[in-house]
Amino acid sequence: MTGKFWVGTHLLIVSILFFLTYIFIIFAEQYYPLRVTDNVAFDAKIRFLKDSKRLVFSDTIVIGSSLGLINLNGEVLEEKSRSITQVANLSAWGDQVLQTEQILQLIEGGDVKYVIFPLQMTDFSKDKKYDVDFDELKKYIEDKFTLHLYNKVFLNMFNFLKAFYNYKSFHLVENTYPCLLFDKTGGISYRIYGEDIDQEKWEDNRIFGLNMKNFVALEQMAKKLSAKNIKFIVATTPLRLPLLARSPEWEGQYNKFSNLMEEHATENGYHYLNLHQELLLNDVFFADSSHMNYEGSVILSQRIAEYIDSI
Numbered sequence: 001m002t003g004k005f006w007v008g009t010h011l012l013i014v015s016i017l018f019f020l021t022y023i024f025i026i027f028a029e030q031y032y033p034l035r036v037t038d039n040v041a042f043d044a045k046i047r048f049l050k051d052s053k054r055l056v057f058s059d060t061i062v063i064g065s066s067l068g069l070i071n072l073n074g075e076v077l078e079e080k081s082r083s084i085t086q087v088a089n090l091s092a093w094g095d096q097v098l099q100t101e102q103i104l105q106l107i108e109g110g111d112v113k114y115v116i117f118p119l120q121m122t123d124f125s126k127d128k129k130y131d132v133d134f135d136e137l138k139k140y141i142e143d144k145f146t147l148h149l150y151n152k153v154f155l156n157m158f159n160f161l162k163a164f165y166n167y168k169s170f171h172l173v174e175n176t177y178p179c180l181l182f183d184k185t186g187g188i189s190y191r192i193y194g195e196d197i198d199q200e201k202w203e204d205n206r207i208f209g210l211n212m213k214n215f216v217a218l219e220q221m222a223k224k225l226s227a228k229n230i231k232f233i234v235a236t237t238p239l240r241l242p243l244l245a246r247s248p249e250w251e252g253q254y255n256k257f258s259n260l261m262e263e264h265a266t267e268n269g270y271h272y273l274n275l276h277q278e279l280l281l282n283d284v285f286f287a288d289s290s291h292m293n294y295e296g297s298v299i300l301s302q303r304i305a306e307y308i309d310s311i
């Protein structure tokens with residue numbers, strides 16, 4: 001057999017393997033989000049937006065990390081506010097402010113009136129961005145074919161396969177970390193009480209530094225939204241009061257962060273609520289040190305709905 005025959009045979013085998021791999025990706029996509037970033041929670045949210053078409057008619061957008069995902073209840077916002085018609089929650093576990101600024105690219109255009117950003121000092125700790133083309137993500141959400149994203153999955157095939165097999169058991173279980181069972185708005189409600197509370201997370205008072213690039217990103221977000229006449233509501237969410245009281249270093253970091261947020265909001269002209277200081281919620285409303293249970297999220301959502309109706 002000639003060298004040309006072997007070269008042709010090898011090329012044919014490689015082509016078949018490529019074809020079968022892409023077929024598997026398309027098959028797996030029915031049950032599992034395309035892995036186009038290093039954050040499966042963000043990838044799952046992109047899939048939710050594609051399937052639900054929630055962005056098309058929403059006038060209110062919730063953004064941020066798990067603090068936006070869990071601590072704000074979109075269904076309560078829709079019910080309690082006279083000003084809100086429909087909510088889309090774009091928050092994802094672990095998002096830093098720099099990443100949240102990128103996510104704003106998904107809401108360019110449309111009839112958005114309000115963007116709500118629940119946050120805490122943990123969201124300012126890292127210099128981290130998504131390595132993905134947001135124009136391609138918008139195409140995907142709009143059901144337009146994008147070879148670019150499928151190529152990213154192909155190049156990250158090992159992680160795609162590794163995560164594919166435990167996605168359902170790890171992420172689609174209620175009241176787990178990190179749960180990805182979204183409600184109709186894209187949020188998650190935690191009904192974690194008593195013995196079901198994870199004590200390590202309940203007592204979590206780790207100290208995180210504040211990376212100032214995240215404050216710059218927040219400033220840019222305020223400018224972009226103001227230019228589009230979209231009201232930007234930023235809200236510091238509650239922390240467990242007993243944990244703060246017995247953790248002077250953690251309380252000091254929180255006080256520093258609160259002062260920075262007050263100054264930043266004044267300088268950049270966005271709406272700011274410190275729901276920790278305003279509400280002073282007791283432990284019965286918490287699922288862990290910084291995430292609300294369902295009842296806590298209802299209280300926060302009612303307050304923000306009330307505030308939006310007043311502006």
